[in-house]
Amino acid sequence: MSKKIRRFVHLDLKGAPPKPSFLETFFPLLTTLGVKGLLVEWEDSFPYTGDIQDIGSLGSSSASGGHYIPKEALEIMKLAKVHSLMTIPLIQTFGHMEFVLKHSKFKHLREYNISPSCICPSQEDSLNLIKEMIDQMLAFHADSEYIHIGADEVWHLGQCEKCTAKMEILKYKQHSLWLDHVVAVAQYVRNRYPNTKVMLWDDMFRNIDEAILKEYNIGELVEPMVWYYHTLDDFFSPNLWNKYCNVFPHLWGATAFKGATGSRQIMPIPYHHIQNHECWIRGLALYNDQIKNFHGLVLTGWSRYDHYATLCELLPSGIPSLCICLLTLENGKYSPEIIQSEMTSLGFILPNIHMDDTTIVPQFPGxxxxxxxxxxxxxxxxxxxxxxxxxxxxxxxxxxxxxxxxxxxxxxxxxxxxxxxxxxxxxxxxxxxxxxxxxxxxxxxxxxxxxxxxxxxxxxxxxxxxxxxxxxxxxxxxxxxxxxxxx
The missing domain is CATH 1.20.58 (Methane Monooxygenase Hydroxylase; Chain G, domain 1)
Incomplete structure (x- = not known):
């Protein structure tokens, strides 16, 4: 892109949600690095109430047992606002619903009985549940310009009897099943919260023909967040990006600074993430004249691959990688000399041998x-x-x-x-x-x-x-x- 890319950072709270006191030291660093906002994936760390209060991971009313208590969640939002970080809530509404469907109260809404990952789009109660989750989330994020509804990796689409029967009369079978549900969710947000825009992950769009997407008028309802965490330029092929440019007036991108190179990875592989960001810089440059409105890149930092996966890189383990990636985007390329100089000024100096170099004390959070x-x-x-x-x-x-x-x-x-x-x-x-x-x-x-x-x-x-x-x-x-x- 010819202009500077706006940068946002993903907070994956479904694994190792940090204490607000740590975020109080982390958020100022993001502001210093030019970050504009946060994509907050609450999942089971959000303090839902009423009929859906069981969604908290351990059914606890305190953060030490699972989710944040309301006071802590509000403190996180206050800290973000103090440091001029726009917050966008991410709430799963189709796939990756384990944190909801694992509970016996919601088990009947599973698309595939032995897996709680996907909600059945053919049951009325499914949409009612999602509406309640959205209502509580947007009541909490009352000033948010966006809500992210997930909708990625819907692995078990069309498995139950209701969906199988429904697909027999649907024009585009599984594509229609997915699009109908996404449109219903997006339309609900647009009708009830007219000032809130809807974004979602793009991967389920990739195999749907442009004509079908235009028929559903999906480009007027959602803004896709195109995610790609690898290093090969062939992802930016005309077949995909011309389609997206023709269908969607607004696009986002998503890179990764951690949590994308191994489900049990302990430390990030910085060189991989640098290459991923350079790949995005080159790829976006190819479509600079075609993309009508590219709103920014979200640097994702996954804490676990799904709800039941074990932890991967902790947030402090990924902060140096995050800093390098942000500076790469800022400079338009990876320049070791410039980035090393800027990181040194921010306190990113590490001893070469663990615990043996007592003269070097790193200063970054965590x-x-x-x-x-x-x-x-x-x-x-x-x-x-x-x-x-x-x-x-x-x-x-x-x-x-x-x-x-x-x-x-x-x-x-x-x-x-x-x-x-x-x-x-x-x-x-x-x-x-x-x-x-x-x-x-x-x-x-x-x-x-x-x-x-x-x-x-x-x-x-x-x-x-x-x-x-x-x-x-x-x-x-x-x-x-x-x-x-x-x-």
Whole structure:
């Protein structure tokens, strides 16, 4: 694009929702970096009330048990306003509805009984539920110019009996099923909240013909947010973008600064995200004259891939990546010298060796947790190489240790790791790591996030190391070298 691209940042609160006190330090940084607003994906962290109050993830009335309490949610909005950050609520209305449909009260609205991901568009109660969610969300975001209704990745569309029967008479089958629901939701917002525009993710549009989209007049109802998190320019093909330019008077884009390179990723891969943003800069330049109104790019930062997925990168772990990506967009390209200089002035200086360089103290929000998570990331890599390796699990796994069914050759080749001294060193390091993480995480996250992080990343490793260490001690360092006879 010939003009500067407006930048917005996605707050994914369905995983590791941060305390307002942390956002109080994070929001000023966004303003300094030229961010115009926030796309806030509340999901189950929003304090719904009345008939839908069960949507809170753990059915709790306090943030330590799941969702924010109203006072905390209001504090977040107040902080955003103080720092001149426009807020756009994101509420799922079709796919990714696990946070609602997992509850027994709403289970009957599932499109596919064994999966709570998709709501059935053929039941009247589905639209009534979504209207109530929208009403509560827009009562809370009373000044919002936009609402994002999600509608992406509707994996189980047209599975139930009602939808199957309905598709028999629909002109465009599954396309009509999806479009009819989206139009109904968008039309509800337009009629009830005439000053609020509707945006949604674009992926379900990609395989629908231009003529069908024009027939539904969808371009007058919604503004698509085109998301692409990879690095290949072929995404910006004329087939897709000419269609979008012809159908939609208004477009948005979505990049990623974290949460898009692996469902269990601990730290972002900055180079991937830099390339993703450079790809968008080049791609938008191709359609500079065709796109009527490009409203901006949202830098997404996913906290988990879906409601039931484990956590990926924590927000503090992604802040340096976010800074690099924002500066890349600001400069129109990635310039290492310029970006390094600007990041240094903002406090983005990190020690090269974890915990050993005491002369360098990073200053960005959550930097201490960033360092500790980076250390954990390196530790897990080392653990996988030494203890959770293919060789180790093939010739010295738990069953083989218990049955003493192994061979001297392979055991001897692993002597450097199969001894209590080495295992004890690993145990000592991860226990020290846990202490450091504990000292830096509680000011940022609630207890349920800490428990999940420890339960998925730290405690399983500790338990395995404890068992290995106990085994080595019981063997007096004499590991099994005599295989059982084989008939």
């Amino acid at each position: 930097s201490q947790l960033y360092i500790n998570m980076d250390w954990l990331n390196h530790f897990i890599r080392k653990y996988k190489i030494e203890i959770d390796s293919e060789r180790f699990n093939t010739w010295f796994n738990h069953w083989q240790r218990n049955t003493k069914y192994t061979t001297p050759y392979h055991v001897n080749s692993m002597k450097s790791t199969i001894n209590s001294l080495f295992i004890s060193r690993l145990l000592s390091e991860i226990e020290k790591l846990e202490d450091f993480i504990t000292s830096s995480i509680h000011d940022i996250y609630y207890e349920h996030t800490v428990e999940e992080l420890y339960g998925t990343l730290i405690h399983p490793i500790k338990e395995n190391l404890y068992k290995l260490n106990q085994y080595c001690l019981l063997q007096n360092e004499e590991c099994p070298t005599k295989p059982k006879p084989i008939d």
